[in-house]
Amino acid sequence: MLISCPYCGPRDLSEFTYQGDGNRTRPDPASTDQQAWNAYVYDRVNTAGDHHEIWQHSGGCRAHLMVTRNTLTHKVSAVAFARDAGHRKSDRHRMSGGAA
Amino acid sequence: MSPRRTDSGGRIDRQRSIRFTFDGKPFTGYPGDTLASALLASGVSLFGRSFKYHRPRGVMTAGVDEPNALVTVLKGGVREPNIPATLLEIYDGLTVVSQNHFPSLGFDIGATNQLGGKLLGAGFYYKTFIGPVIGPLKGTRFWMFCEYFIRRAAGLGRAGNEKDTARYERINAFCDVLVVGSGPAGLMAAKTAAESGKRVVFADLEPRLGGSANWSGETIDGMPAADWAEAAVTELRQNANVRLLPRTTVWGYYDGNTLAALERVADHKPNPGKGEPRHRYWTIRAEAVVLATGAFERPLVFPGNDRPGVMLASAAERYAAEFGVLPGRKVVVFTNNDSAYATAAALKKAGAGIAAIVDVRREVSEAAHAAALSVGGEFLAGHAVVATEGGAKLSGIKVQIFDAATGALSGEPRSIEADCLIVSGGWSPVIHLASQAGINPQWDDARQAFLPPQPTQNWVGAGAFNGSFSTEEALAEGHAAACQAAGTVDGLIEALPEVETPALRSHPAPVFEIKAKGKAFVDFQHDVTADDVRLAYREGFVSVEHLKRYTTLGMATDQGKTSNVPGLAIMAEALGKPIPDVGTTRFRPPFSAVSLGSLAAERYGDLKPERLTPMHDWHIEHNATMYPVGLWFRPMIYGDPGETVEQAYVREAKATRETAGIVDVSTLGKIAVQGPDAAEFLDRVYTNVFSTLAIGKARYGLMLREDGLAMDDGTTWRLGQNDFLMTTTTANAGKVMQHLEYLLDVIWPDLKVQLTSVTDQWAGAAIGGPKAREILASCVTGTAVDNEALQFMGIVHGEIAGAPVMICRLSFSGEMAFEVYSGACHGCHVWKALMQAGKPFGLVPYGLEALGTLRIEKGHVTGAEIDGRTTGRDLHLDWMLSKKKPFIGSAMMDREGLMAEDRIKLVGVISLDNRPLNGGAHIVEENNPDEPRNSIGHITAVCYSPALGKYIGLALVKGGKSRHGSRAFVADPLRKRFGPVEIVSHHFFDPEGKRMHG
């Protein structure tokens, strides 16, 4: 699998580290809403299709990337710096049943 | 001249002889020969014994699809089994032995297996070796008992036990166009792509590029096809943009148009060149790929079709035309299509006699008919071969009248004398790579073959791969494919080369099997017969995937290259369904066998990435026993002669408590945390507060994961307002770095913080003990190190022996101790200066074992206790959990389960029987060695404590402090260690910390 790093260009999978589901929003640090924290830490969407993932280009520029990858075909359709994609609103982190 | 070698012709060099041995007997061949061609030329027809029935087998093909002629190559004490003789280039000194026979290839006791042929059908092992319901060999135990003997009797070559000393390498390549296959289609594609200025990689698994042009006997552009190919290859070789890769099998097609290939760099040489690898594993990333992998000819399934002397038609033609070897003097042709007529003509031309042409079709094309007449011999249209005669060598065949539409045989079988039977059952495009990078292959009725699937990656097919079997089509498609791959719409070449070839079509009649009495093989390598396939059907296996697994059809080392389609056709007939409805299996990598050495490649042998500290060589010179810690190497002990490990570390630890000890701590992870928001960032990632830390001071910090469990600990030093130096444990350095980088990139991109790994920038030496300060004072210049100048957790800058150093007074050993950091390239210099200064005081270097001992005595935690399951509270670090601010893990650490009373918590244990304890041993309340039960925790770290004069350990035990002073037992059934311990506080030694505070 190749990931096109916005800085380094297309690079081999071996240069990257998977750093988790990209569909999560961290609750406010002072929040004591255990459900929200639980969802953030443990709940993951299991998408069949385009999926947001965080990959670190650990063997390159070390930037974290928001990668949109199709879990059925491995096709990577978009890559952006996670820094720029930061704080993206998403309600998909709640596994409240049904399709995400 | 050998009996079967032609006087002229072929692409071998008759001027020079090559000597080799086969089963101990000497043979000769010529440069350009494969083992198969050289042995055939010498009149050898028996190459090996079959997998299950030990039937004699010869050579069936001339290439990578060979199922029968597998041999073992002996080289430098290493044996490599299951090499197809058809791919093995001979060289002087080549030593080859045949396989799967006892006592010899000619006389094999195992051949009696075929007498019990009915018994040994599909699923024989599964059915027969089911054990009794009860008893010592019940169920699968019986199979496991029998398996040993079966494995000896059935099988392929035997692997060796010697270490493979050959060299393997990996390499990466990038190109615009990768052309796989070098026949006319591939060659034309490579030419076209190269002429358009593209970067081209051109690979073929054969040593000689050109594919069928090397033997087809056709004329291309007015010259013999082989000459045309050679000229084209020469031109490509001179093009700097083209990399030719002969002997290179492209075996895997992966995401991102990344392909894996194996180059056999030196297998054909008696000795590889200096530094030359035996195999090179190429990872090729291509913008576009042209697949011109050709087609495999298929055998027909009929009784006795495995007898040595039966060969694929194309293979026979290749041996005659390319290698100058006649596969027989009296040849019978058996076919269901026209292509074998050209073969007959070629063999005739090379000097063989054609005894008969047997064609399952009653009507054949005019061209075929004309060809049949011109080669002479009987022409038996509407006939089929129903048996072969002879022992381990073909002496004749039997034919009968055959109705291709019904498969019915009629009339009396008639014998025809022959020493070679060449067979053509049609052609299957080699779509393996395409199947890896495409959807399902498509069945084509006209060709009776699967055609390549729709691509899911950027490849274009050409030639026989597409089912376009003529050379004219191959050249046109090769050109067109390259234009498409290179992104040029218009043709690049004005006129395609002209081809002169007989008008013979290889589209076959839909006949795969002749049903007559006797064993008719489908998968030759796994000894699967047509009856086995039908038996599987009768027993209820209807899916082609199940059929494969039950009969093992197509699962041998050749992966069914000759057997998949015939097997499927027989299955389809049994099911009463058309072939496309039965389906085919998708092909997986690798296309053909890949050496494990090439996959390990750069990690093979001594090439390991080792991390060494700046003082590494000093440690070695001073008798250190080095111990791997991740990729790092650290001294375990500095043993004196005759000392045991325990004696050495006890001596080192004792000296540290009594005078002073020094340990290399360069491996600790070190991260520069810089920027205006660095202090704020540290407050968020550590459980305790760092923004209040004064410049020139250090603080011990604890990090949690988001889920509230402990992650790592270490000290962080404030070197400036915006400049911190964080240390982590050796093992977690990389993990902590990634954790912090994630937080900055993903969670808090607004924070102005820069993280840099500076682990390698600093050499670290921790010097501790009652004399440590005196030693430092005697060698440090530029700063005082007394209590006033350097308070506990203070940092000063100075010099040692002229090298700048940074000294922090902190203690892991519990002694008055200092960590001395210097630039890594000065590290050994500073270390030596410290050793020199410490000499009068009795300073000793100590290793990991003593380090562990000192910290266990103090009850300090490390990775053994911060094991991903413990919380800060479990480790009695409650005092570090700030209530003034949120931090990573603060929201989750108060969950019920993490606060529960019965969690295992840190304690100390003392061995009460004066015997050593073991890490990992359970702690139980009752001593019951026969049936230990009810673990209340486990031991995490152990040592002999010189300070206490006892064997002690740290443990995580339910109830923690409430058990202090109580007795329990260790239970370690694996190491058979049981006995009483006392549970105590983890602070074994100097609990008030008087020594380090001085």
Place this chain on the structure above:
Amino acid sequence: MVDVLSPLKPVWKPGTHGNTANGIGVVLTETQPGSIVQLAAWQGQEKKLLAAIKAVSALALPDGAGGGKSGDSKAAFGIAPGKFLIVDQNEGLAAIFSGAVTSEVGTVTDLSHGRTALRISGPKAEWVLAKFFAVDFALPAFPVGSGIATLHHDIFAHIQRTGAEQFDLYVFRSFARSFWTMLCHASEEVGYEVS
């Protein structure tokens, strides 16, 4: 001044090695720069940092990922968004930059001891490097002056092309000896000289 100790010392074997039948494929050396410094700009401050680099080192770096320049004694190239590696044969570069780069612009990190600088040059340099890194080293894809960050298994490397047939590699000092050993091993088939 204290001598700096090369991590390669016990494995440093000057002379020619390997298969030199067709000449010397590559020359391997350790360049031992006095300073290796990492500079990083906060987002939006990149231009100011580039200006500081130009002011201090006289190297005007081109825009774009990995853009770099190399001179007789100094070299610089991009290694990550807003991040650069600056190398000088003289010591003390970090201190100079600390004065030139304010905390509003970015950070200065001294890596002079932490990275080992290796040079590989010669007609087979691309071939040997291709054995380690899944990166296209061909000149059009990797122009002179430019740099990259990449990885060989655990061994992280910054690489700058400092000539048509010359590359400078910066690896973690602790890995340098292992990597050097591998580099020599991989160079054997083309013949190499250590100097």
